[in-house]
Amino acid sequence: MHNPQLNKEGELQHLITLEGLPKAVITRILDTAASFVSVSDREVKKVPLMRGKSVFNLFFENSTRTRTTFEIASKRLSADVINLNISASSASKGESLLDTIDNLAAMHADMFIVRHSQSGAPYLIAKHLIETNQQHVHVINAGDGRHAHPTQGLLDMYTIRHYKKNFSNLTVAVVGDILHSRVARSDIHGLTTLGVPEVRAIGPRTLLPGGLEQMGVRVFTDMNEGLKDVDVIIMLRLQNERMTGALLPSAQEYFKSYGLTPERLALAKPDAIVMHPGPMNRGVEIDSAVADGAQAVILPQVTFGIAVRMAVMSMLAGS
Amino acid sequence: MHNPQLNKEGELQHLITLEGLPKAVITRILDTAASFVSVSDREVKKVPLMRGKSVFNLFFENSTRTRTTFEIASKRLSADVINLNISASSASKGESLLDTIDNLAAMHADMFIVRHSQSGAPYLIAKHLIETNQQHVHVINAGDGRHAHPTQGLLDMYTIRHYKKNFSNLTVAVVGDILHSRVARSDIHGLTTLGVPEVRAIGPRTLLPGGLEQMGVRVFTDMNEGLKDVDVIIMLRLQNERMTGALLPSAQEYFKSYGLTPERLALAKPDAIVMHPGPMNRGVEIDSAVADGAQAVILPQVTFGIAVRMAVMSMLAGS
Amino acid sequence: MHNPQLNKEGELQHLITLEGLPKAVITRILDTAASFVSVSDREVKKVPLMRGKSVFNLFFENSTRTRTTFEIASKRLSADVINLNISASSASKGESLLDTIDNLAAMHADMFIVRHSQSGAPYLIAKHLIETNQQHVHVINAGDGRHAHPTQGLLDMYTIRHYKKNFSNLTVAVVGDILHSRVARSDIHGLTTLGVPEVRAIGPRTLLPGGLEQMGVRVFTDMNEGLKDVDVIIMLRLQNERMTGALLPSAQEYFKSYGLTPERLALAKPDAIVMHPGPMNRGVEIDSAVADGAQAVILPQVTFGIAVRMAVMSMLAGS
Numbered sequence: 001m002h003n004p005q006l007n008k009e010g011e012l013q014h015l016i017t018l019e020g021l022p023k024a025v026i027t028r029i030l031d032t033a034a035s036f037v038s039v040s041d042r043e044v045k046k047v048p049l050m051r052g053k054s055v056f057n058l059f060f061e062n063s064t065r066t067r068t069t070f071e072i073a074s075k076r077l078s079a080d081v082i083n084l085n086i087s088a089s090s091a092s093k094g095e096s097l098l099d100t101i102d103n104l105a106a107m108h109a110d111m112f113i114v115r116h117s118q119s120g121a122p123y124l125i126a127k128h129l130i131e132t133n134q135q136h137v138h139v140i141n142a143g144d145g146r147h148a149h150p151t152q153g154l155l156d157m158y159t160i161r162h163y164k165k166n167f168s169n170l171t172v173a174v175v176g177d178i179l180h181s182r183v184a185r186s187d188i189h190g191l192t193t194l195g196v197p198e199v200r201a202i203g204p205r206t207l208l209p210g211g212l213e214q215m216g217v218r219v220f221t222d223m224n225e226g227l228k229d230v231d232v233i234i235m236l237r238l239q240n241e242r243m244t245g246a247l248l249p250s251a252q253e254y255f256k257s258y259g260l261t262p263e264r265l266a267l268a269k270p271d272a273i274v275m276h277p278g279p280m281n282r283g284v285e286i287d288s289a290v291a292d293g294a295q296a297v298i299l300p301q302v303t304f305g306i307a308v309r310m311a312v313m314s315m316l317a318g319s
Numbered sequence: 320m321h322n323p324q325l326n327k328e329g330e331l332q333h334l335i336t337l338e339g340l341p342k343a344v345i346t347r348i349l350d351t352a353a354s355f356v357s358v359s360d361r362e363v364k365k366v367p368l369m370r371g372k373s374v375f376n377l378f379f380e381n382s383t384r385t386r387t388t389f390e391i392a393s394k395r396l397s398a399d400v401i402n403l404n405i406s407a408s409s410a411s412k413g414e415s416l417l418d419t420i421d422n423l424a425a426m427h428a429d430m431f432i433v434r435h436s437q438s439g440a441p442y443l444i445a446k447h448l449i450e451t452n453q454q455h456v457h458v459i460n461a462g463d464g465r466h467a468h469p470t471q472g473l474l475d476m477y478t479i480r481h482y483k484k485n486f487s488n489l490t491v492a493v494v495g496d497i498l499h500s501r502v503a504r505s506d507i508h509g510l511t512t513l514g515v516p517e518v519r520a521i522g523p524r525t526l527l528p529g530g531l532e533q534m535g536v537r538v539f540t541d542m543n544e545g546l547k548d549v550d551v552i553i554m555l556r557l558q559n560e561r562m563t564g565a566l567l568p569s570a571q572e573y574f575k576s577y578g579l580t581p582e583r584l585a586l587a588k589p590d591a592i593v594m595h596p597g598p599m600n601r602g603v604e605i606d607s608a609v610a611d612g613a614q615a616v617i618l619p620q621v622t623f624g625i626a627v628r629m630a631v632m633s634m635l636a637g638s
Numbered sequence: 639m640h641n642p643q644l645n646k647e648g649e650l651q652h653l654i655t656l657e658g659l660p661k662a663v664i665t666r667i668l669d670t671a672a673s674f675v676s677v678s679d680r681e682v683k684k685v686p687l688m689r690g691k692s693v694f695n696l697f698f699e700n701s702t703r704t705r706t707t708f709e710i711a712s713k714r715l716s717a718d719v720i721n722l723n724i725s726a727s728s729a730s731k732g733e734s735l736l737d738t739i740d741n742l743a744a745m746h747a748d749m750f751i752v753r754h755s756q757s758g759a760p761y762l763i764a765k766h767l768i769e770t771n772q773q774h775v776h777v778i779n780a781g782d783g784r785h786a787h788p789t790q791g792l793l794d795m796y797t798i799r800h801y802k803k804n805f806s807n808l809t810v811a812v813v814g815d816i817l818h819s820r821v822a823r824s825d826i827h828g829l830t831t832l833g834v835p836e837v838r839a840i841g842p843r844t845l846l847p848g849g850l851e852q853m854g855v856r857v858f859t860d861m862n863e864g865l866k867d868v869d870v871i872i873m874l875r876l877q878n879e880r881m882t883g884a885l886l887p888s889a890q891e892y893f894k895s896y897g898l899t900p901e902r903l904a905l906a907k908p909d910a911i912v913m914h915p916g917p918m919n920r921g922v923e924i925d926s927a928v929a930d931g932a933q934a935v936i937l938p939q940v941t942f943g944i945a946v947r948m949a950v951m952s953m954l955a956g957s
Contacts, residue, residue, distance in 0.1 A: 040746040044690030046718075052363030054391060065741070068720055072692060072745055075718040080365075080394040082387055095598035103384070103597060106621035107391055108359040278741060279733035302744035371682030373710060399684075399713040401706055414917035422703070422916060425940035426710055427678040 011319040014126040014139040017148040018189040032311035050079035053110040060116040073309035119145030138316040153186025155305040173200040176236030202226035227267040330638040333445040333458040336467040337508040351630035369398035372429040380436040392628035438464030457635040472505030474624040492519040495555030521545035546586040649957040652764040652777040655786040656827040670949035688717035691748040698754040711947035757783030776954040791824030793943040811838040814874030840864035865905040
């Protein structure tokens with residue numbers, strides 16, 4: 001099967017991962033998003049682009065925040081949204097994932113926003129829809145296991161472009177638990193595709209996956225070294241369940257070595273921006289003085305995230 | 320009290336059960352549904368028939384699938400939908416069912432879609448609304464205990480009519496756990512009212528209720544015998560909780576005796592259709608080769624289900 | 639900080655409490671509500687006043703009933719509604735309340751409906767939005783701890799004005815668990831601001847807070863005495879968790895001393911009205927004969943509640 005994300009005309013058909021997505025397609029998404037940023041500022045924040053379309057939020061893993069961003073994006077596009085918390089429903093009745101999908105598609109769904117704890121689930125769904133000739137339904141991956149979170153990756157690219165104008169002269173550091181982070185993976189694919197010359201990964205050896213160098217990433221275990229002269233710092237959330245146990249001694253120890261403090265931020269370029277996908281653990285991966293400081297662009301990321309999701313959804317609906 | 324489902328003009332006022340519903344009313348619902356099948360195929364899948372109406376999904380028993388079909392039907396009719404999972408709310412605060420109903424009616428509700436684990440709850444609600452002169456609110460039974468699931472029955476009738484054109488020369492078999500199935504009960508009432516000359520019930524003796532013969536149903540405990548020359552096979556879901564215990568030896572044993580395999584299907588007429596209300600237990604009541612085969616109309620049932628619900632809702636809202 | 643509820647022009651900016659809210663503002667809300675009462679009676683129950691606005695129901699404490707009234711009010715104003723059950727989401731991920739608020743504001747929210755088990759949470763949120771210059775987002779307190787429930791207070795004022803025309807010659811009794819009741823507190827502030835000459839609190843000593851006299855309230859522990867010649871009786875819900883334990887001997891004992899029976903109701907003026915915020919405990923604080931009797935206006939309260947919430951929301955959205 002060819003790249004299931006693009007149709008024969010090279011248009012976006014599904015959004016599963018940024019890996020392998022052509023630079024031209026990513027750029028078109030970011031350009032489309034720019035036109036939606038202003039929509040959210042208007043008195044009436046709606047456009048009729050998806051009026052009468054049925055969008056299903058299929059959350060096999062709970063995530064109120066991500067579900068909310070897609071729900072808002074859908075409503076601002078005038079689509080009808082149906083929220084399904086699948087773990088609590090058919091799955092418990094023993095129905096297979098693909099039977100559930102076929103059922104919802106038979107209700108004339110137009111779009112599935114899929115969140116799943118297992119890597120590959122959105123790909124499996126998209127592949128099934130193609131093989132069974134149900135191309136009227138489009139799939140957006142809203143985060144699958146450790147694999148990908150492409151709309152978060154795209155909104156991060158949008159944010160960087162907004163503040164840094166172009167990618168071709170940047171040094172970008174991704175900091176923290178790279179190993180378990182689908183956000184890190186999507187960001188790295190986005191950054192390399194868009195031509196960022198130096199992408200760095202910073203974290204303790206236990207939280208760095210193998211293969212980063214092959215992806216074109218420079219690896220640092222010393223944060224002070226890694227932050228030197230960077231233009232963009234992408235902090236990752238340290239998930240609670242990692243904070244104690246085999247991989248990390250404690251949250252306090254982690255903050256001492258990898259927490260972003262004003263002193264460490266001073267090592268980056270003076271106009272460096274600080275990003276975080278949220279929700280933040282203040283005092284664990286990021287100091288409040290930085291999170292609330294002048295270089296943080298964490299809340300603009302959220303704002304751009306709505307516009308980016310509106311862009312992806314409207315492009316899929318129009319293809 | 321006269322039949323609470325019809326008003327004095329004989330129009331549909333509530334939909335509680337197919338038992339006693341006149342053939343003319345059922346036929347009018349199916350005809351109306353036919354006009355909605357095409358709506359879901361359009362670019363803009365909405366009609367303004369229920370704009371500004373408030374539909375409450377009152378699910379005292381969890382059922383994401385059924386709730387979803389009503390939510391989509393409501394939105395395609397442009398109604399406002401409020402989802403209430405009642406078990407988690409007032410019920411736990413000790414409020415009585417009818418106080419909850421009166422409260423919601425006082426909010427100027429137009430329609431209650433009621434799912435309840437106890438047989439008779441939707442009837443009780445409809446009766447109360449009539450007695451308290453709150454006729455502006457219409458009740459649709461979305462499944463009550465073992466009693467009835469009339470919109471499922473109607474969509475099954477629609478499906479049969481779609482594929483078989485008329486009812487007057489058909490043999491229809493309902494197979495499986497008839498005893499606990501509100502779907503079976505609604506189907507049998509629909510089939511006999513619409514004039515199907517031979518309705519069969521097939522299942523193990525422990526899962527067959529008494530009184531089937533009085534309803535005009537031929538009973539078979541041998542599946543091969545029961546399937547002989549039938550035009551329509553309606554498979555029922557075997558609920559997990561029945562699979563082990565006093566009523567059945569095991570899921571494997573059940574499949575051996577009552578699972579629909581290609582070999583068994585061959586006993587029916589060559590153009591027989593296979594139906595299932597979902598969610599399916601593949602390998603328990605139905606073989607995957609049949610579920611995914613050319614004679615299965617299980618996914619069209621889902622599609623027709625939206626149109627049938629739109630038909631019932633718009634007829635009630637217009638009465 | 640000045641009264642955070644009003645902007646510099648004296649217009650409503652947030653609705654946190656009725657305490658300190660000027661009489662003119664309350665009266666304007668009630669007048670606006672009157673114009674919405676008729677909207678819910680129309681064939682199409684919608685007005686486009688909040689089209690394209692994003693309303694977030696932020697329920698940190700579960701309350702299906704209150705959430706539903708705000709959801710209906712929002713939809714009848716044509717707003718987009720996002721329901722967030724926060725206890726189940728970010729809060730569990732360790733994010734701070736104000737980080738959650740900033741995130742949602744960054745999605746270009748227009749309004750937060752906040753329910754919280756801790757007194758002061760909605761005030762904290764409103765104060766934060768003002769301090770961080772995010773005045774485009776308006777906060778409505780939908781009940782916080784024992785502190786306030788201003789929309790319930792307002793709908794109670796609306797109901798009293800509807801039936802009694804003016805406040806200046808009334809005696810109003812609030813009966814029951816005053817100590818734990820945010821409804822009682824909001825009612826008392828509303829009544830005194832609107833010029834009710836005699837407000838009474840009736841309840842067992844263990845359920846009466848200190849300071850009532852300073853609020854201008856006459857306190858009674860004997861119900862027969864307290865009900866004498868009153869025009870309005872506001873019954874409070876006795877919460878299940880109070881019924882046994884240190885504060886009360888039992889539900890039966892409570893009913894004997896403070897349950898509103900037809901005999902007790904006869905002590906009030908002949909045209910006295912009986913109110914209750916719901917959900918009722920029949921047989922605990924109120925006898926069914928009273929709850930369903932001719933003097934009860936409990937269901938009209940619900941109807942007026944939708945109009946009052948539409949009034950508050952549309953006034954905030956327009957400021």
